[in-house]
Structure formats: structure tokens, C-alpha cells
Amino acid sequence: MKPIDDDTLQAYADGELDAAATARIDAALAHDEILARRVRQARALRTQLQAAFDPVLDEPVPAHLSARLLPAFPPATDAAAVRPMHAARRGFASARQRATRRWWLPGAAIAASVALLAMALWWKQDDELVRMHDGQRFAAGALAQALDQGLASRPNPHASITIGLSFRSNDGSICRTFVERTRPAMAGLACHASGGWSLAALDAAEKPEGGQWQQAASSMPAAVQAAVDARIKGQAFDARQERAARDGGWR
Amino acid sequence: MDPSQTVREGLLQLLPRLRRLTRALAGQATDADDLVQIVLERALARAAQWRPDAALDKWVFAIARNAWRDELRTRGRSQNLFAPEEAGATAADGASAPAQTLDLATAMTTLPPDHREVVALVLVEGLSYSEAAMLLKVPVGTVTSRLARARATLQAHLGKDT
Numbered sequence: 001m002k003p004i005d006d007d008t009l010q011a012y013a014d015g016e017l018d019a020a021a022t023a024r025i026d027a028a029l030a031h032d033e034i035l036a037r038r039v040r041q042a043r044a045l046r047t048q049l050q051a052a053f054d055p056v057l058d059e060p061v062p063a064h065l066s067a068r069l070l071p072a073f074p075p076a077t078d079a080a081a082v083r084p085m086h087a088a089r090r091g092f093a094s095a096r097q098r099a100t101r102r103w104w105l106p107g108a109a110i111a112a113s114v115a116l117l118a119m120a121l122w123w124k125q126d127d128e129l130v131r132m133h134d135g136q137r138f139a140a141g142a143l144a145q146a147l148d149q150g151l152a153s154r155p156n157p158h159a160s161i162t163i164g165l166s167f168r169s170n171d172g173s174i175c176r177t178f179v180e181r182t183r184p185a186m187a188g189l190a191c192h193a194s195g196g197w198s199l200a201a202l203d204a205a206e207k208p209e210g211g212q213w214q215q216a217a218s219s220m221p222a223a224v225q226a227a228v229d230a231r232i233k234g235q236a237f238d239a240r241q242e243r244a245a246r247d248g249g250w251r
Numbered sequence: 252m253d254p255s256q257t258v259r260e261g262l263l264q265l266l267p268r269l270r271r272l273t274r275a276l277a278g279q280a281t282d283a284d285d286l287v288q289i290v291l292e293r294a295l296a297r298a299a300q301w302r303p304d305a306a307l308d309k310w311v312f313a314i315a316r317n318a319w320r321d322e323l324r325t326r327g328r329s330q331n332l333f334a335p336e337e338a339g340a341t342a343a344d345g346a347s348a349p350a351q352t353l354d355l356a357t358a359m360t361t362l363p364p365d366h367r368e369v370v371a372l373v374l375v376e377g378l379s380y381s382e383a384a385m386l387l388k389v390p391v392g393t394v395t396s397r398l399a400r401a402r403a404t405l406q407a408h409l410g411k412d413t
Contacts, residue, residue, distance in 0.1 A: 052355040056271040069263040157260040
């Protein structure tokens, strides 16, 4: 019988040989303890390498890497989705135009609030992503779930809601920005409160230049950006802090 | 769905494996993530070249391997990012006490690039010899022999080659 060389023995250990060659090595191993030990060593090394590098799979992916891959704004080809989006945008824009014609600011603020409330109510009808409680808007349904569970460092490309920044606000609560992409796209800021995720800001989101939603706050609508600026204290969470905050129930 | 969208979503799914591969290649976590960044940029720039009938992971891994080789060339040997082949062989032959205390990830960084990449692709990422050969554009026999020599070196480092 031909002696078994190192390469063949290794190929056997890695399951690379065909059935006939495998059978030949099986037979040889049965009465050659030295060969059998070499096979065990070869397999043990593979196992040890996996033990050394597999933990990388469970590490949170740094946000700057996953942010580069955030899904593009889906083209609005669905007629049903297009119509209300245009309607909502038109309503919002005309309210703003009316507001700018007026010289008194409170009127502008009221007009904007009415438009925003109308939008929120429309949104609410659609899928119950927003609920009202004591005159305050709270996240509901899929939005509440995304805010509770979603990690910017582990984005789900199939989810319609993308989480952006998370940070500790100056009142001590944890706030998170989000973008809801599939309907009239909305962006907002939600802060964790005893009653759930209170919506501090909600605005129509435009598809950013380049067609990609960035996690950077710069792509947020001005109203949401302003709400972030008014609240943020220190730095936004990194991946580790974000995960720790989630594990701590956002308190 | 347009191809670049498919590639982008595929890359997002592949990120953990890509980080594992680059960690095995580059050693240091920060170097590895820098490498991932380069790989993502290249893959997105070339998304149109990816054919949907080709496995995205192999395509991306090939980009990663080439990007790593480019990095090695750019940084040069002066930074001692990897030991030259001769040094690797010497370390294996004269496995001294300090070498035995090296853990496997550190031992990987002492392998010459030709060896390190086959270990990373086959033993860490689980590619078959023929898949690795295709990716590296070398014959299967070359993958086999490099892998056997790399194993001998690593086992010597681990002090198991008794």
C-alpha cells in the first residue's frame, strides 16, 4: 500500500477526499494510531481557529461600517403609496407657504402644528405607528418595536424603520432618531418616557442626495435636527453604549 | 431590484463574516475594520460587475483578500505586519518556550501571507479547497500544500506538534 502523504491526510481531515480515497484512509487509520492522531490534530486546529475567530460574528458591527450600507430609498412605484405621500407633502407645503405669508409667528406655528397633527393622524390611521395619550404623541406598533429593539449597529435591511442616533438627553431620558421609509417617508425623534416612546419631533423626510439614508443626523429634516440639538447632551451612543442602553431598558 | 441594491443588502448580511475574515487576515481589530471599510467601498464601486449567478460571499472575499494584499504592499515590510516566509519557517522549526505561549490569533500573524490567506479562507471561513483555489487563482494542489505547511507552523506554535 502506498504511504499516505501529509497533503492527503489533511484533505481527509478536511473532508475533501472522494469516497474511494476516504475509504482507503479509513482502513489505514484503523490500525495506525500515529496517522489517526495526526488527523485528530488537523481537525483540532480547525476547531481551535474557529473558537478564536467565530466570536467576531457576535460582536456588534461598528456603526460607521453598517451605515455605509443602509438601503436606498425604495422607489415609490405603488400607486396607493404615491398618492397619499403627495397629498401629505402638498398639504404640509401649502401650510408652510401660508405660514410664511403671515407676519405673525404664532400663526405660523399653529399652521405647522395643524399640518403635522394631520400628518400624524393620517399616519396613525394607516398602521397605528403613532398613538395619542394625554395629548401627547407616542410611538406604537412597528415603530415602538423598532425603537425598543432596533440597533443602529445592527440594521435590518428589510425593515421599513431605520434607527439613527441614540443619545442621553439633557432631561436624563434616552432619545433616538428614526426614519420610516416606506410610506410618506417620515423622520422623527422619540424619547423614552414612562408611557413609552414620546415623539418629540416628527416631520416629512426627503430622500437624501445620493439616494441613501444616512444615519448621520445631517440627513434629518430641520425640525428633527433642531429637536436633537435642543436635547443632546454629550456624544451620541456608540455601538456598545447603544446595546447597553437597550439591555438596560432605555432607562 | 437593481444590482447595487442587491449588493448593498448582501454586504450588510455579510458584514459579520467579512469582519471575521479580515480579522483572521489582518490580526488587529482596528486594522481589520479599516480593511472592511476599503472592501465595502470597492464592492459598492464595482457592484455592477457582480453577476447574480456568482456567490456574493466569494466575490466579496476575493475583494477582501486583494485589498489586504494591497495594504501589505503599501505598508511594506518595515512595519513588520507579517513575518517573512523564512522567519515563519524558522519559528516553526525552533518552537521555543515563548512561541508556545502565543495564542492562535497571534500565531496567525506570523504566517506568511500565502499561508495566512488559505488558513483564513478554508479553516476560518469554511471554503472548500477548490473554492479557495478559484478565489486565489492558484491550483488546488497549491492550496493543499500551503494549508499543510501553515497547519504545521500553527501546530508548532501551539506546542502540539509533539
